[in-house]
Amino acid sequence: MLNQKQAVLLESPAQTNDVPPPAPAKIQEPDTKTVGRVTVDKPIMTTRNVDVYYGEKQAIIDVSIDIAYNEVLSMIGPSGCGKSTFLRCLNRMNDTIESARVTGKIELEGHDIYDKKTDVVTLRARVGMVFQKPNPFPKSVYENVAYGPRIHGLARKQAELDEIVQTSLQRAGLWEEVKDRLSEPGTGLSGGQQQRLCIARSIAVNPDIILMDEPCSALDPIATARIEELIDELRQNYSIVIVTHSMQQAARVSQRTAYFHLGDLIEVGETSTIFTNPQEKLTEDYLTGRFG
């Protein structure tokens, strides 16, 4: 892992070496050094000047970015750049790490999610999460999907619950494969099916945003393709923020892309623009495979 000193070394050429910051990139408001437009016209979630510390170490440095309705925002960057850390701020999963400290402002539809009055349970019901490694509960397929609605009291009758389970599995594109084995353990499915089960599980509580932390890194190419299709379909109803190591994946599934480097948000923009015409040298180096 790179330490702080190396970080300075790596960053300094981009800052000092020639290339005056491209003027049109900084379009408006939040005071940030990020290149490109971090805001959107109608955000569902806004983050402003977010810093994350693990004990003494700063993992995220002054990140501001908006998330729009019905968009897929991909976050890319080399290992250890803080993209997963930032993702976990969005549903306060970092709360579980004792040494983690988050400052700055993160708002979900205008409500500060780090406010004392915000209930983390409600927040996580609205901002669902899919993890790197498929982690279905060691219970039946049905129970996996029914768990969220059950704890949040979303279904009053068994029939309602059955319907939620079926709809969620259908949306996750898993229904046809598992409809005859709903009572079998979720852990018995294949890796790709497990990940889709986890997606079904999180959409069962009908969230606004789904966070995906490298959802395909443990899957084979076919399962990956299936999940990518699914992400595209889910965009009709949800906002999705996806962290990925695969630039092709980011290019395929997302509308906007954010490039992180050592805790800094370097560049944000339309995916097509970022991939064809990155403004920052760091972004370009990463995308062209010069490091990463």
Place this chain on the structure above:
Amino acid sequence: MTMTTADKIQANLNKRYAAERRFRSYGLVSVAIGLAALLFLFLSIIGKGYTAFQQTYVKLDVQFDAAIIDPQRTRDPQTLARADYGKLIKKTMRERFPDVKNRRDKRKLYKLISPGAVYMIQDMVRNDPRLIGTTQTVWVPADDDVDMLIKGYINRDEPESARRLKDKEIAWIDSLAATSSLEKRFNKTFFTAGDSREPELAGIWGAVVGSFYTLVVTLVLSFPIGVATAVYLEEFAPTNRWTDLIEVNINNLAAVPSIVFGLLGLSVFLNFMALPRSAPLVGGLVLSLMTLPTVIIASRASLQSVPPSIREGALGMGASQMQMVAHHVLPLAMPGMLTGTIIGMARALGESAPLLMIGMVAFIVNVPEGPLDPSTVLPVQIYLWADTPERAFVERTSAATLVLLAFLVVMNGAAVWLRKRFEQRW
């Protein structure tokens, strides 16, 4: 000539293989020593103990003489209870051996029959007073010395003065045996009776029941408290100096000699709280103190082995901390917790030292009827019998050890079964 890399590796390789073979042989030798010790232990205990499962009985044709039992023919239960049934047995024995005239010899003759025979006859009459006036063939337990002679533990070749049974007594026993009036039967008494001064009347049931009540108290206290402590420390408590201190102390407690818990129990439960002495309740309290650290440590290890991905999954769904623990973590950790608890209970079952301190070492004949009755436990019963001079208690000590070992094997087997049956894999 220069050595090629392959040659060098080859030379080194032989050394490595030799080291590996040596290491394997050390391991095999260690395993063999362990198995041999276990085999020796088992053979020795079984060899000494198995005869205790049989007991010599004597066939007597007892004449239920109405003149002795109930001279007034009232059939009054009071009279029947007070009657001298010993006289019946003595009379039977005198008739069986009419040549014995001398008083001292007669006394010796009567002693061939266990004192318990009197109560047997008494019970027979109480259950069926119509027996009075008839003559019945009754099998009564023989005295332990007779039993030992029949089982071959008394050496007939020894000089008479060094023997517990004199020539005359041996002759009587032989005469009984010759008329097939002696028989080795299954020793039911051993499994149904409490302790006794007479080996042929002593049993382990009192100790088994005492152990049972003690363990129930231990389980009821140590399992919930241990699991709650482990869950709190593992899932809810912040990591700070206090929780570190608690953790260190729990580990220390697990290493405290058990007799210290006995002293604690004596001063707190008996002296300060004035709970009854020798009671399984107090024994259970003391053993819970001893078992708690084991249960807590096992439960924490079991909680730690639940993968973090399950917790994250639950929290990510919006489950509260409590729901995450109750719905996902606890069910997955439960088999490990139960296994730890059973192993802790097995240790508690085999524990005697702390119970000596709270008076569970008393000589108690009655089978306890509740956790407040004075009683003893299996290991203490073994200790008590090992301390007695009678030869017949030697085999009973080993037999009781066998019973204790059987319980331990069953408990550990249950732990293994539970682990295999409910273990989850990810």
